[in-house]
Amino acid sequence: MQHAKRNSILFIILGICLLVLFVLNISLGSVKIPLQDVFTSLTGGNASKPAWDYIIVNYRLPKAITAMLVGMGLAMGGLLMQTLFRNPLAGPDVLGLSSGASLGVAVVILGSGILPGIAATFFLSSYSIVLASTAGSFVVLLAVLAVAQRLRDTMAILIIGLMFSSFTGAIVSVLTYFSTAEQLQKYTFWALGSLGNLPWNDIFILFVVTVIGLSLSALCIKPLDALLLGERYAKSLGINFKRTRFVIILATSLLTGCITAFAGPVLFVGLVVPHIAKLLFKTSNHKILFWATLLSGGVLVLLCDIFTQLPGSAFVLPINAITSIIGAPVVVSLLISKRKGIFN
Amino acid sequence: MDKTKTILSAQQVSIGYTSKKDAIAIANGINLNLKAGTLTALIGANGIGKSTLLRTLTGIQNPLAGTVFLNNKDLNSYNATQLAQQLSIVLTESLPPSNLTVFELVALGRQPYTNWLGSLSNDDLASVEKALQLTQIEHLSAKKHFEISDGQLQKVLIARALAQDTPLIILDEPSTHLDVLHKVNLLRLLKTLAHDAGKCILYSTHDLDLALQLSDDIIVMTKDNLVHDSSKNLIANKVFDTLFDDPNIVFDESKNGFVVK
Secondary structure, three states: OHHHHHHHHHHHHHHHHHHHHHHHHHHOOOOOOOHHHHHHHHOOOOOOOHHHHHHHHHHHHHHHHHHHHHHHHHHHHHHHHHHHOOOOOOOOOOOOHHHHHHHHHHHHHHHHHHOOHHHHHHHOOHHHHHHHHHHHHHHHHHHHHHHHOOOOOOOHHHHHHHHHHHHHHHHHHHHHHOOOHHHHHHHHHHHHOOOOOOOHHHHHHHHHHHHHHHHHHHHOHHHHHHHOOOHHHHHHOOOOHHHHHHHHHHHHHHHHHHHHHHHOOOOOHHHHHHHHHHHHHOOOOHHHHHHHHHHHHHHHHHHHHHHHEOOOOOOEOOHHHHHHHHHHHHHHHHHHOOOOOOOO | OOOOOEEEEEEEEEEEEEEOOEEEEEEEEEEEEEEOOOEEEEEEOOOOOHHHHHHHHOOOOOOOEEEEEEOOEEHHHOOHHHHHOOEEEEOOOOOOOOOOEHHHHHHHHHHHHOOOOOOOOHHHHHHHHHHHHHOOOHHHOOOEOOOOOHHHHHHHHHHHHHHOOOOEEEEOOOOOOOOHHHHHHHHHHHHHHHHHHOOEEEEEEOOHHHHHHHOOEEEEEOOOOEEEEEHHHHHHOOOHHHOOOOOOEEEEOOOOEEEEO
16 A cells, blocks of 8 residues: 555654664764764774763763653653543643643652651652652643543643643742752752753663553554544444543553653643654554654654754753744644644 | 344333432333344434433443343443444544544444454455445545545444444434435435345434335334334324424324424
8 A cells, every 4th residue: 555655664764863863862962972983882882082982871872862762752642642632732741741740749859858867868769759740640630531521622621731730830839939949949950851961770760661651552552543533432342441541541641750750841742743743644543653653752852852952062951942942833833724634 | 134133122121310319210111122124213302312212222321220132132241342243333423633534434443353453354354345335435435534525424434333343233313414315315325234234223313204214113202102113103103293292293194294283
């Protein structure tokens, strides 16, 4: 079939883009490392300067891997939400999941002062931040879902998401009021969003949780396709709707929670990438969209991360600034486009 | 297929809702027997409980009393996949936005038979092709579902139900958005499918005149009772005069429809 051929070409192009951007991402930065040295270092050899090896292994490689995982995870969360809520503008950040995760992190970072020394140290470990963040996004998602079931209008869900964002934002503000300058600084830097500076241990946790989240999503491919016809048809096709919904929620919370815990609330990726995948492959088939979203997510965040490092300068922009600059116009154009299939 | 085989039967079924503690019955003591190879119309005034009856017969909600049997087995004893292999539905509600093509939409009907990824086997592909052929929409198969007319979409949804390969198909007001020509075409298609493919088809409608001409049986739902018979007997027994709670709306035999006195 012609479609199948077109799809495989697109997949190959996306795959090559991902690899090229991965290597470029490692090579570019305040210190430019020649591509050849990047390859030597990545394949186990020694770069021409020992400092380059150090930079690659301890700084650039972790950041590139984080970027890829963040892109893939958030994009998959967005795809799951858009199909579950039958809403093209759904995404982990739009529905308030990122805010929920932020609230979890805020409670842990800002609230740790209340606890005595040893408990506070445990409280601030990566594991508890991940747990709190995942729990936060899970709770918000359950709340959104509870309200969504009482509303026929899928657009109203976006307003609900907005309200949850404001609500959790307000609680975070209250918490900051009672915290020390040091805690506040820690939280503020986290909230700006950053892909770098993660130790390998944290990347390992991020990797494992992302893989679990993505595997759960893969289990939902068939029910997600059925959900394209709406809940009632899906049930009539033998889909266990309640179980499917639970798995989708669990996967999205894990992905959003864990990524937000380590990289901060990264905006727009979850909303925009599934649309890029749908536009590129012109399909709603989740077997194709699954891989398309994964690859596009990785590509987009690697690309955004390259843009955060202005060439020839030591400044690094926050990743959120770049994703928003790219994401906001895409959302506006989606809203005003009369293209059927997105809004009919 | 044995054309006298009973596919769906209801025995002393009460339908209605349970709210908190009370059960609010809409209709009691419903007995039905729907056979393979027949096209049956469900007729009744708005709010009389047609939808509730269909929801009960499709297992979406439980009967307050009595039992619904599908292929001589209690509807409640089927698991979701087994039920999906026995019963397919066509709904009035519009589809959520998506890029699904007609072919993909019809192919979703194969989900009760496919593996965990939903991959289509050669048998599945053959069933989809057959469904497209029976509904005469092969030429549309590459089109997106939002690019076709309402009449064509209705056929696509019926093709999807056919691909699901179930002995029973239930349609909720399938002719609502169509003009007379397309209504007639649709009912002809349903009748052909019932007679040639041996399906048991039940649909709800407000178009009594067309239902009388093109269905085998009619179920008339009124406030007090439910009558299931052939069109001829129903007219002879003057059942239609009681359809609406208004003495000025009466059934005119010569016109096969209602007139206002």
